[in-house]
Amino acid sequence: EFLLNLMTFKFATGTILCMILIAIFVPILAKAYQERLNNCSENVAYNQSELRKVVVYKNITPTIYRRPSVLAIFSEGLAKQLGDSAAIKYDKVPEISGSTANHYLSIFSVFDVSLIFKIVISILALLLAYDTISGERERGTLRLIFSGTAARYQVLLGKLLAGLLVLVVDVTIAFILGLVILLCLPMVDLTASDLIDIGLMFLASLVFIATMYNLGLLFSCLARRSAVSLVLGLFVWIIFAVVIPNGSVYLATLIRPIEPEDKVNDQITALEREIGTEFVRELERSGRSFMSGRDDRSDASGGGFGNGYVRSGTEAMIHNELLQYSIRVPIQIRYANKYSEIRNNYLRGLFEQTWLADNLSRISPISLYENIMSALAGTDVAGFRQFIEAVKPYRNDIIEYMRSRTDNFSKTIFFTPCTEEEIQTRPKGDTAAPLELSDLPRFTYEADIIGILRRIAPDFAFLILGNILFFAVAFAAFVGYDVR
Incomplete structure (x- = not known):
């Protein structure tokens, strides 16, 4: 069975097509990764240069960038x-940005290596099995076959193992070819963690x-009749690839609608009005007052981060x-957390x-694999949310750093290098020296490997369960199959 499958036209066609697509896709995707990596490096370098220009503490407003993943290929x-x-x-408070709205999903929405497996090799698997x-x-x-001593379970297991071995050849060729191309590209640097993830991707592809x-x-x-089984297989493939992903999104919007964003904006507007009221209340409580007199000022640009x-x-x-x-x-700062709570309630929905x-789309093996x-x-989404959640404590560290250096924002250095003692003596055209920020907290981020394994465990389990279920039903049908 294995040798016969290897010599079929559909195996040769599928293998050649897969190799051609890998050879075309991987360099293109690697180039796109290099562009994203260069942009990230440029942005990080810009942040560092702007930090060296900061003159007052209120201008410490860096942007944290998530390094693009080479595995996005x-x-x-x-x-x-x-x-x-x-x-x-x-x-x-930082929050996840970009296109967070639910759009109808599509198997053809992005071009990557997994697309080859979702389309070419999955259809090849159906073509090898339908007859x-x-x-x-x-x-x-x-x-x-049954005129001899072969039992039905032996025949079915033989055909199963032979077909899977042929598909293992295709998947292995695709991964080895893609990995070789990546390793030959100078802009790609695969770490040990990346190789482990690629190994898990290979295992997921086999399942x-x-x-x-x-x-x-x-x-x-x-x-x-083999024609009927082919039509049924392709029909169900279309359901798994297109109907279920789109239908699950549509059903989710009906079952669990989210509140209108206008309502969120109204709540934020109400909070902005509360800030003014809170300011007046705190000013009265402090017993301090604004000073009358000329309010002439000389502003300067180039204080860092624009x-x-x-x-x-x-x-x-x-x-x-200063007051x-x-x-x-x-x-x-307090109300920023309230703003964030309102936005988080919307994003949580x-x-x-x-x-x-x-969860609805998990009845599709293609969705599980994706x-x-x-x-x-x-x-x-979980990977991006994890990054944002890691940035939030860093923001708190920056705020505490600014608070400690400005005595709870009550020193002039928070907004001007001109101290109260220098008001009369500082020349108007004088430029200020940048702040010493060598002890500024640094942001570090590493992906949560355990969290990733926990996220993929249910999908792996469902794929394995699907294998067992499909084969069990196939065996039950084959036991009573009329061979005439």
């Missing part, structure tokens, strides 16, 4: 739809292809600005809707 997922950066500001039983019956060879082969074997055992700063000003102006910042900034759509590949590549 295998599964692009949502890499181009969700934002890969987060701005650090004292008056705003294993029904085709043998039509040719009359099935009756000859997925085995599921599709067992599905084709099932239809071959149910139908008496922000300016107050170079010098009158005594009244400096006093009033304004010392009271308003702590309020803005959106993510719950996405979670429901993912979930595993994107999780291992770090291009799924």
Whole structure:
């Protein structure tokens, strides 16, 4: 059975097509990865250069960038739809950005290596399996097989193992060819962790292809004619590839609708009005007041991250600005968390809707495979959410750093290098020296490997369960199959 499958035209065609697509896709995807990596490196370098220009503490507003994953070549997922950066500001909590709305999913939405497995090799698995039983019956060879001592389970297991071995050859060739091309490209640097993830992707691909082969074997055992089993297999493939992903999103929007974004904007507008009221209340409580007099000021640009700063000003102006910042900034920090809570409630509804759509689509092996590949590549929603959750504590570290250096935002260095003692003596055209920020907290981020394994475990389990279920039903049908 194995040798006969190797000599078929459909195996040769599928293998050649797979190799051609791998040879075309991988260099193109690697070049796109290099462009994203160069952009990330340029942005990080820009951040470092701007930090060296910061003159006042309120201008410490760096942007944290998520390094693009080289494994996006295998599964692009949502890499181009969700934002890969987060701005650090004292008056705003970072949140996931980009196209967070639920769009109808499609197997053809992105081009990556997993697309070859979802289309070419999965269809090849169906083509290898659709006539294993029904085709043998039509040719009359099935009756000859059972004229000997071979048991039905032996015949079915033999055809299963032979078909899977052929598909293992295809999957192995595809992964080895793709890996060789990647290793030959100078811009790609695969770490040990990347190689482990690629190994898991290879394993997931084998389980997925085995599921599709067992599905084709099932239809071959149910139908008496190979043409019928082929039509059934392709029909169910279309359902798994197109109907279920789209239908699950549509059903999720009906079952779990999210609140209108206008309502969220209204809540945020109401909070903005509360800030003004809170400021007046805190000002009265402090017993301080604004100083009357001339509020002349001299502003300067180039204070870091595109922000300016107050170079010098009158005594009244400096006093009033200092009073304004010392009271308003702590309020803005508190209300930033309230803004974030409102936005998180909206995003939580959106993510719950996405979670429901993912669960509904799990009846499709193609969706299960896509979930595993994107999780291992770090291009799924959970991967981006994990990055944002790691940035939030870093924002708190930056705020505490600014608070400690400015005595809870009550020193002039927060907004101007001009101290109250220098008001009369500092020349208006004088430029300030940058701050010493060598002890500024640094952001570090590593993907949670355990979390990734936990995310892919259910999908792996469902794929294995699908294999067992399809083969069990195929065996039950084959036991009573009429070989005449």
